[in-house]
Amino acid sequence: MRIGLLGTGPWAGMVHAPVLASHDGLDFAGVWGRRPEAAKELADRHGTRPYDDVDALLADVDAVAVALPPDVQAELAVRAAGAGCHLLLDKPVATRPAAARAVVRAAEEAGVASVVFFTTRFLSETGDWIAEQARTGGWFTAHAQWLGSVFAEENGSPFATPWRREKGALWDVGPHALSVLLPVLGDVRRVTAAAAGPGDTVHLVLDHTGGASSTVTLSLTAPPQASGAGIEVYGASGVTRLPQPTGSAADALTRAADELCAAARDGSPHPCDAAFGLRVTEILADAEALLGDGVGATP
Structure with a gap:
């Protein structure tokens, strides 16, 4: 499968480009970015071609991997699908339900x-745990917390990007929590409550179709010593916790690319396809509406 990369930011350079270049089932055909000089640098580093014209890249490939801010991603994903390209998307698909619906419609x-890269779903230990809990069922409640320190002054994270600063943890790490909770507890019927905490921290209460409820705490402004992610679920079979993965983001993206190739071959929808990404966007938009003005990261 000939694949192109859309995006040249930290995630593209650290994860996407190395994985696409080394994947046995992919021919890494080129890079396009909003800054041509960055596209050339990244393409040269991985022995592929830079493109100044995104439509020229789309015409030359069978698929695209996207590492761009969500609403930029959504617009280009529609164009890519229209050009006949399979889609390896980043989360969230978009921050507006209408934009995410346009991606789903274009792909259909x-x-x-389409495969949306929710990292936790594509790591072997956590992916297997999610599948096991979904089979077990009978869950009563769950608590998830995704605490990052991206905007801590001493951190200097390359991921302290403008879109994360504007949209905050709800949109950056909220998709990770939902990607685990939804297959285990069922879809969200209603965001029962949403409240702001310090910085961009938000607390959500979710009502799930399976009858369970869950609470979610999200932050990108936690102290570095308090950062980390975890989920506990409680039910008839006891208490179980999401295991800490040993794999890397590159391992997860490699598996996501494998599964995109498989979905393209057999034509069956993937559990983490654009339609699932749309549902995550809809839930987060409901939470954002309850928060009122929204909660971004620190100025």
Whole structure:
């Protein structure tokens, strides 16, 4: 499968480009970015071609991997699907439900496969745990927390990007929590409550279709010593915790690329396809509406 990369930021350079270049089932055909000089630098580093024209790249490939801010991603994903390209998307698909719906509609009309890269779903230990809990069922409640320190002054994270500063933890790490909770507890019927905490911290209460409830705490402004992610679920079979993975983001993206290739071959929808990404966007938009003005990271 000939694949192109859209995006040249930290995630593209650290994870996407190395994985696409080394993947046995992919031909890494080129890079496009909003800054041509960055696209050339990244392409040269991985022995591929930089593109100044995104439509020229789309015409030359079978699939695209996207590492761009969500609402930029959504617009380009529609164009890519229209050009017949399979989609390896980042989370969230978009921050507006209408934009995410446009991606789903474009993929369906073009008959292309889509996979949204929710990292936790594609790591072997955590992916297996999610599947096991979904089979077990009978869950009563759960608590999830995704605490990052991206905006801590002493951190200097390359991921302290403008879109994360504007949209905060709700949109950056909220998709990770939902990608685990939804397959285990069922879809969200209603965001029962949403409250702001310090910095960009938000607390959510979710009512799930399976009858369970969950609470979620999200932050990108936690102290570095307090950062970390975890989920506990409680039910008839006891208490179980999401295991700490040993794999890397590159391992997860490699598996996501494998599964995109498989979905493109057999034509069956992937559990983490654009339609699932749309549902995550809808839930987060409901939470954002309850928060009122929204909660971004520190100025």
